Amino acid sequence: MNDQCDITFHSMGSDIRLLIGPPLLRTAPSPAEASLRERAYVEDFSARLSRFRPESELSALNRDTRTQVPASPLLRTAVRAGVWAAQRSGGLVDPTLVGALERAGYETSLDGCPPASLEQALAAAPPRQPARPHPEQLWRRISVDDRRAIVRRPTGVMFDTGGTGKGLCADAVAHRLGGYTRFMVDCGGDLAIGGVSAQLEPYEVEIEHPLTGEAIRTVRVGAGGIATSGLNVRVWRDSEGHFAHHLLDPATGLPAWTGLIGATALAPSALEAETHSKAALLLGRAGARRVLAEHGGLIVHDDGDVEEIGPLDRTRGALALAGRPA
Amino acid sequence: MTEQVVVDPDRRDGRRRRGRLRGGPDRMTVALFALSAFLLVLALLGTQLSHTVSTRAEKPTAVLIRRIYRTTVIERVLPAGSGGSGSASVTQSVSGSASSALAPAALPVTRTS
Numbered sequence: 477m478n479d480q481c482d483i484t485f486h487s488m489g490s491d492i493r494l495l496i497g498p499p500l501l502r503t504a505p506s507p508a509e510a511s512l513r514e515r516a517y518v519e520d521f522s523a524r525l526s527r528f529r530p531e532s533e534l535s536a537l538n539r540d541t542r543t544q545v546p547a548s549p550l551l552r553t554a555v556r557a558g559v560w561a562a563q564r565s566g567g568l569v570d571p572t573l574v575g576a577l578e579r580a581g582y583e584t585s586l587d588g589c590p591p592a593s594l595e596q597a598l599a600a601a602p603p604r605q606p607a608r609p610h611p612e613q614l615w616r617r618i619s620v621d622d623r624r625a626i627v628r629r630p631t632g633v634m635f636d637t638g639g640t641g642k643g644l645c646a647d648a649v650a651h652r653l654g655g656y657t658r659f660m661v662d663c664g665g666d667l668a669i670g671g672v673s674a675q676l677e678p679y680e681v682e683i684e685h686p687l688t689g690e691a692i693r694t695v696r697v698g699a700g701g702i703a704t705s706g707l708n709v710r711v712w713r714d715s716e717g718h719f720a721h722h723l724l725d726p727a728t729g730l731p732a733w734t735g736l737i738g739a740t741a742l743a744p745s746a747l748e749a750e751t752h753s754k755a756a757l758l759l760g761r762a763g764a765r766r767v768l769a770e771h772g773g774l775i776v777h778d779d780g781d782v783e784e785i786g787p788l789d790r791t792r793g794a795l796a797l798a799g800r801p802a
Numbered sequence: 803m804t805e806q807v808v809v810d811p812d813r814r815d816g817r818r819r820r821g822r823l824r825g826g827p828d829r830m831t832v833a834l835f836a837l838s839a840f841l842l843v844l845a846l847l848g849t850q851l852s853h854t855v856s857t858r859a860e861k862p863t864a865v866l867i868r869r870i871y872r873t874t875v876i877e878r879v880l881p882a883g884s885g886g887s888g889s890a891s892v893t894q895s896v897s898g899s900a901s902s903a904l905a906p907a908a909l910p911v912t913r914t915s
Contacts, residue, residue: 651915684913
């Protein structure tokens with residue numbers, strides 16, 4: 477396991493880390509070469525799909541006044557992933573909340589801005605309640621036509637890949653690394669893991685506590701995805717001094733205060749894990765238990781208490797040889 | 803009716819002589835020629851083989867150098883009011899370094915971003 481290439485760089489407003497093991501074929505590029513190639517891919521992905529870059533394809537789509545907009549394969553894939561996540565979460569992970577996010581104060585990237593105090597934000601927050609889907613569910617009116625290479629959506633509906641972009645990117649890079657014995661792609665905490673060797677000797681992944689920053693738990697993941705959503709990193713004060721964060725209740729368009737400050741989900745892919753973790757956090761305690769029961773996960777309550785739900789190690793049965801961590 | 807066939811010994815020798823002349827060099831010459839050709843081929847092959855071996859020997863051998871640094875941190879914790887006979891705890895960590903970024907320094911972490 478020591479002959480892996482390990483690089484970390486900054487992109488998509490987060491730290492990106494790639495761990496790449498030896499290739500399956502001797503003719504394939506070395507792990508170090510592959511890491512440079514994938515870094516370029518991630519940076520291109522970020523530049524083309526960022527809501528905060530006026531020149532990006534996503535910004536061009538959101539500015540376009542037509543209902544049918546020509547779109548590249550990457551943009552179409554991102555739109556399809558956003559709609560899929562909305563469908564999978566019953567409309568909670570809604571990609572059409574750009575206007576509400578901007579009204580809440582998230583108009584520009586918060587990358588590099590120190591977050592406001594989560595403890596103070598929790599003390600000042602309204603009574604806790606689960607989030608609900610938007611009654612109109614505008615995301616249902618977004619569709620992708622690959623044959624004509626267009627995206628269809630009602631005029632004025634803006635799309636945001638923020639809820640699913642990192643998970644999608646992690647899955648895409650993982651797919652591109654299919655020729656390597658083991659790999660781990662970490663896009664800002666959304667992880668995709670794969671390779672034959674990883675199934676034999678799973679990666680140990682630490683889950684970070686949103687309040688203390690300490691590792692709550694170490695889980696073993698041999699294949700698939702794991703993702704965490706939380707309030708601690710993107711929390712700010714709006715122009716009136718009210719605390720806000722980026723996970724909105726689609727029904728109200730306001731930051732959701734559900735009694736949870738963090739949720740981690742395991743799933744077959746990083747995109748699905750990200751979708752589940754966001755949905756779990758937005759649903760609150762009872763809903764999170766339901767959402768995370770299938771693939772396993774973990775929630776952190778407002779008071780910092782940690783609750784494990786379902787199976788937490790994602791390994792393929794007898795293939796997992798590594799010892800269970802204490 | 804009996805037919806007598808008379809064979810002239812001189813004619814028979816003449817045929818033999820003509821036959822030898824048509825067949826080229828005698829057996830000894832052919833054998834020597836074949837042996838010398840075989841030895842020549844062997845010599846050629848031997849020369850080529852020795853040339854290949856010497857060429858390989860001249861090529862630099864690729865060596866992967868991986869330096870391992872072992873760091874030992876010894877931390878002595880002195881209890882308050884003690885004259886220095888406190889307990890000692892030892893923390894040991896091993897970090898690796900090589901030509902490229904090998905050996906992950908930390909476990910992957912899933913976190914809010």
